[in-house]
Amino acid sequence: DPQKYKFRTMRQNLIDASDVLDEQIEIFTKIIQEHYNLSPNQFSDPTIQSQSEIYTVGRIVPDSPTFEGRLNTESIALETSRILGIGRRVRLDLSNIKELSLFCGQIVGLRGKNANNENFLVDEILSLPYPDAPVSTEEEIKGFQENFNNETMKVIVTSGPYFSETNIDMTPLIDFVDKINNQVKPHVVIMFGPFIDLTNPLISSGSIPTFPNLKIQPKTLDELFTKVMTPILKTINSQIQVILIPCTRDALSQHASYPQDSFDRKQLQLPKNFKCFTNPSTFQLNETFFGCSNVDIFKDLKEVTKGGETSSRNRFDRISEHILQQRRYYPIFPGGTRNVKIDKEKKIFKHIAGADLEVPYLGLTEFVGNVTPDVMIFPSEMPRFARVIQNVIMINPGRFIKQKGGKGTFAQITITKPSLEDDKLTKMENDDESVYLHNVWKRARVDLVST
């Protein structure tokens, strides 16, 4: 519900924040109990000594509150919920575990024993069940088939910045609009911010030139968008739906925390084929569920790994599985921060940006309806990718333009029409009517194209 994102910012309450952090552990305690068919009384407090093996649930945290830097297998603790262990934390002994990937903020289920009152010896990390995939009824599928004239649905995904850190040149954006209008002709374009990146040194240091083509110069960053970028975006063919998703580094949004309210289309002076969505947001294009989140989880999630099998896997695959298992678009806590060194000798750092988590509202970043989207998009500064993980298509479209102005990339997704005849949809027998898994991963193709 987008209305829920319209809260006022800059007023976090510590108690509300801790309520949400406690609730996350409680939610997963139920999920784990149900999935493993365990009764609540098989779960107990891992922070107190006991002679028998127990099951427990908690959050992965560092073993010292002042711990900085990267965790290692010797420095990990488990935080309990208020109910299970009155919020106490206990150091984990992971020497019995051969393969693992853990990160701060992760909710885990464990089996083990606290024999010495000092640490909890873990015998098993219970893998969390993946949430269900979305389904459609036969009738819905037939409706979706009629929606498009051509065979496939074409969606283009771009992620800002849209101009470089060396000059405010809009040629790449103009060329892109020309390309989608005349060559690609997609049904939908999803554009992620930042459109005006406050951490771009040109913007933060005020090094903004005059625009010779403009009679009246922009006076603010909002006007820089409406006078310089809006006229270009307006030339996108009005038959193409454009979805804009903000970023907390974007000057266009006064809501500077995540979860983040949508832009105001009218303020941006954009026509009606533009839709402004929240960050994160989940929405349906035809039958396909899209999940979009614009905080750099693939950069921020720093795992502790152990074991050859785990570390030989692709890092993006491991992180993708974490996101799916945690059922949240940004399961890291505390969120990432970005600092710059302002004094090399004295090693003084200045905070410039971060995940900017609005902790009391993190509930809005959970998967809607406990269902995994068919396609998930997470713009990241890490190398672009498109991969299928647990039957979900995970995409990082990459930056539209490189820092110094070199060509970036965008993602082109084509999804063939859902058909009841070609066996690509999986029929799920239900009590009253049969429903179908979308299997978008079997019907889609993702290309990462140079801009």
Added chain:
Amino acid sequence: NNIDALQPLETTISDMERFKDATTLDLHCPNCSSEFPFGGIVPSNHYLMCYNGLQCKNCEKIFSTIQLTSQLESSIRSHISLYYAGWLICDDITCGNVTRQISVFGKRCLNDGCTGVMRYRYTDKQLYNQLLYFDSLFDREKNKNQEIKPLYHEGDPDFPTEKLNDSSIRALSEQNRELFEVNRGVVQKYLSDCGRRYVDMGSIFEFMA
């Protein structure tokens, strides 16, 4: 809660007191790259407010409006982002634990045995006051009446050598009316979303009711 109930008194405290912890608006000259704090129409060795805007004393370049507003907005946003980094501090001075970890009992200190109370190091009140400070820099009346928090104290190495006289401050406040209004608009954009302000207004209303 109790802290909020005290809010109406806040409106009676002076700007000097309210802004004592506010940090300066640091500007960068887009022409010569010199850096200096901006404090409204006040004496400075680095800049001059002239009838058509803000001028760098080092290279004599006059900032365009957006060259000033973009730096103001970036400053505001780095403050907001620092607030959201969520640093907490323990109020027991013998502990002084500073961390971004939050216990599921939010106010509990995570140091063993410490009974101190955790609170946000950068509070929403501080952030709100920081925004109000930025707002005051572009407030025509406050500039005219020379009510802006001073940038320098006597004895500071950078204490300005020249002074500004009252009548030119008044004239410059009027001549920069539009520039100041645009900048205030940028601050208002964030004040309008600031939860703290509504607490302030809400409790004033309750106080009068």
